[in-house]
Amino acid sequence: MTGSPYLTVERVTFRYGEGPVVLDDVALSIAKGEFVAVIGPSGCGKSTLLRLLAGLALPTVGRLTVAGQPIQGPGLDRAVVFQDYSLFPWMTCRDNIILALERAGLGATKAERREIALGYLALVGLAQDGDKLPGELSGGMRQRTAIARALAVNAPILLMDEPFGALDEITRARQQDLLLDLWQGGQGEKEAGKTVFFVTHDVEEAVILGDRVVVMGAHPGRVVREVPVTLPRPRSRMGSLKHRNFSVLRDLLLTELNLVVDEGLEPAVTAGAAI
Numbered sequence: 001m002t003g004s005p006y007l008t009v010e011r012v013t014f015r016y017g018e019g020p021v022v023l024d025d026v027a028l029s030i031a032k033g034e035f036v037a038v039i040g041p042s043g044c045g046k047s048t049l050l051r052l053l054a055g056l057a058l059p060t061v062g063r064l065t066v067a068g069q070p071i072q073g074p075g076l077d078r079a080v081v082f083q084d085y086s087l088f089p090w091m092t093c094r095d096n097i098i099l100a101l102e103r104a105g106l107g108a109t110k111a112e113r114r115e116i117a118l119g120y121l122a123l124v125g126l127a128q129d130g131d132k133l134p135g136e137l138s139g140g141m142r143q144r145t146a147i148a149r150a151l152a153v154n155a156p157i158l159l160m161d162e163p164f165g166a167l168d169e170i171t172r173a174r175q176q177d178l179l180l181d182l183w184q185g186g187q188g189e190k191e192a193g194k195t196v197f198f199v200t201h202d203v204e205e206a207v208i209l210g211d212r213v214v215v216m217g218a219h220p221g222r223v224v225r226e227v228p229v230t231l232p233r234p235r236s237r238m239g240s241l242k243h244r245n246f247s248v249l250r251d252l253l254l255t256e257l258n259l260v261v262d263e264g265l266e267p268a269v270t271a272g273a274a275i
């Protein structure tokens with residue numbers, strides 16, 4: 001990390017009730033404006049860590065902070081894209097965003113909030129779909145609505161849980177470029193320089209987007225490695241894919257992931273896989 005810490009996870013251990021330890025002594029320090037990508041095997045606690053940052057759960061041990069203040073609940077400073085999108089099913093896409101704007105105190109009038117909502121829907125390629133209910137959309141469209149909602153409320157911190165996981169390859173590539181462009185200020189100052197905590201299961205996506213990739217291991221969930229992404233900014237997806245550092249970073253992260261996945265397997269299974 002360069003710069004002073006803005007979002008911190010300080011020696012956090014977490015259990016759901018009396019259950020097993022899900023996160024064990026996790027420490028992370030994220031600078032203002034930094035883009036951190038998080039990868040790790042399924043069940044290692046990525047979503048749990050994101051929920052703690054969102055203030056939707058409190059740590060069993062340790063603390064999390066924003067700008068030096070302990071996180072004690074959800075706040076307008078943090079917008080979240082959940083892994084399951086979390087849209088209200090009885091409201092149209094547009095109204096889901098308008099409600100979030102209302103809650104964030106944005107837009108002076110209903111008409112203004114409607115304009116803002118439509119603008120963000122257009123940004124994610126859903127200009128024609130604002131009147132639809134989430135149940136009338138594909139998974140990828142619901143996911144894009146949730147992304148539009150998180151962007152619309154203009155929080156300085158974006159917590160995103162596999163936001164592009166349900167998208168087809170082309171749409172995913174476009175959304176990656178859009179996020180890069182927004183974050184780098186290509187769509188105006190308002191969008192630029194957000195602090196992003198981005199969970200993904202896609203190593204290439206982590207490298208394309210992140211300033212740093214945090215690798216988590218499972219049982220219990222913990223940070224096993226942090227890898228700075230040595231690709232120049234501003235970036236585009238294609239520019240990053242073609243950069244000579246790209247494959248080195250991807251291979252390094254894949255090796256790390258393989259190590260943590262092997263660690264979590266029974267010895268017999270690991271031995272079998274090696275033959």
Ligand SMILES: Nc1ncnc2c1ncn2[C@@H]1O[C@H](COP(=O)(O)OP(=O)(O)OP(=O)(O)O)[C@@H](O)[C@H]1O
Pocket residue numbers: 016019022040041042043044045046047048049083201
């Ligand atoms: N509400 C809950 N109550 C009890 N245990 C939970 C709850 N939510 C998650 N867990 C457990 O916590 C562990 C971490 O889950 P989490 O959803 O954080 O993993 P993840 O890394 O996001 O996985 P994935 O990549 O599959 O989304 C898992 O063992 C899971 O079973």
Ligand SMILES: [Mg+2]
Pocket residue numbers: 046047048083161
């Ligand atoms: Mg998850």
